[in-house]
Amino acid sequence: MLLEKIKVLVVDDSALMRRLIKEILLTERSIEVIGTARDGVDAIEKSRELKPDVITMDINMPIMDGLTSMQYILNEFPEIPVIVLSSLTQEGTITTFEALELGAFDFIAKPSGTVSADLHNVGRTIIEKIITAYKYSKKNNVIKKVIQKKSNNRVITKSKKVISTTVSKVVVIGISTGGPNTLMEILPDIPEDLNAAIIIVQHMPPRFTSTFAKRIDSISPFGFKEAEGGDIILNRKGFLAPGGFQLVVRKSRYKDEYMIRLTEYPETLFMPSVNVTMNSVLECFGGENTIGILMTGMGDDGADSMVKIRKAGGITIAQDEATSVVFGMPREAIERGGAEIVVPYYKIPEEIIKAVNR
Structure with a gap:
């Protein structure tokens, strides 16, 4: 239980949305709504005046949009987590990933457009992400970047080599809360000539994964696509499980x-499920050809499968607590004996290369 209330600033141009978000947050005793803002300029002013712990930020607003406002706020107050509220549209998903790359903590998909009268359907998710963002911002062991962050604007060269259909090994990465930003950090370091296939299971709503797969492919030397039924598993190819x-x-x-x-x-709590995918890969390829990885995320999805992979002779890797946004999924794997290797997120590419070559 939190000893002090989490002070939240709600930013949305819709009076209905501001009221609904406030109603949802008032159901949680550990949260206090200290103010609301109707546009991006108002959000900057309220951030300076009220010093919130967490901000929920709409994207499409007059005068100044949420993306621009967020950049001003994070430049002045980099310690304040911003959670983006996004609509489930093509434009909305593209803007959401732009926000994540610019420093947003996480995002929440509005159920039915920019003005969602049914926002209560994701009410618990909003509360959980606000609490998670607050706890992460208060961590004493703030992540130290040991390696210099590489620019996402660099030119990525894809291999034009003929790829064998004989798969050497399969790497399955399971990840949830905090996943998009973390993946964008590590995937540029996966070499394009890795003799394995990679499958990523990111807990994410439908219609977001298509855009995310394209963004992953744009920053990674290792080719990625959103998985489709009938895709052949190939060495040097990456697949993102669709929401x-x-x-x-x-x-x-x-x-x-x-x-x-x-x-x-x-049917499981998360669609896609890390456990379901890891189990199927283990069944097809056996432990000696399966590498399981669990990274930041709530809950325990994938933990049981990590145990099975390790017992079958596979290699299992878990992200450590210090660099996890939420130390849920990796912690469960570690506690159940399913993690052979525990490392910070930035060392995972190195461990993948070692595991494939072992």
């Missing part, structure tokens, strides 16, 4: 060929 489906791997009718299948079963 709203389970990604499983199955043997094709051709010798030494494996393909991706998308299904809505089994």
Whole structure:
């Protein structure tokens, strides 16, 4: 239980949305709404005046949009986490990932557009992300960047080599809260000639994963795409599990060929589920050819599968507590004995290379 209330500034140009967000937050005793702002300029002024612990930020607003406002606020108050409220549109998803790259802590998808009268459907998610953002901002062991951050504007050269359909190994990365920013940090360091396939299971709503896959591909030497049913698993190819489906791997009718299948079963708390994907990869490729990785995220999705992979002779890697936005999924894997290697996020590319070459 938090000893002091979390002071939240709510920013949205819709009076209805400001009222609904405030109503939702008032149901949580540890949160106090200290103010609201109707546009980006108002948000900057209120941030200076009220010194909030966390800000919820709408994107589409008059006078000054949320993206621009957020940049001003984070430049002046880099310690304040900003949670972006985004609509489930193509434009909304692109802007959301721009916000994450510019420093937003996390995002929440509005259920039905810019003005969502049914916002209560994601009320618990809003509360949980605000509490998580506050706790992360108060961590004493603030992440120290040991390596210099590489510019996302650098030119990425993709390999034009002929790729064998014989897969050497499969790396499955499970990640949730804090995932987009963390993945954008580590994926540029995965070499394009890695003799393995990579499957990423990021807990993310449908319609966001398509845009995210394109952004991943743009910054990574290792080619990535949003997975589709029938995709063949290849060395030096990466796949992002689409939101709203389970990604499983199955043997094709051709010798030494494996393909991706998308299904809505089994129904789990998260769609896609890390456990479901890891289990299917382990079943197809065996422990000696499976590398399991769990990174920042709430809950325990993937922890049981990490135990199975390790027992089967596979290599398992977990992100450490100091660099995890939420030390839930990796902690569960560690406590259950499913993590052979525990390292900061920035050392995970190095560990992947070692594991593939082992």
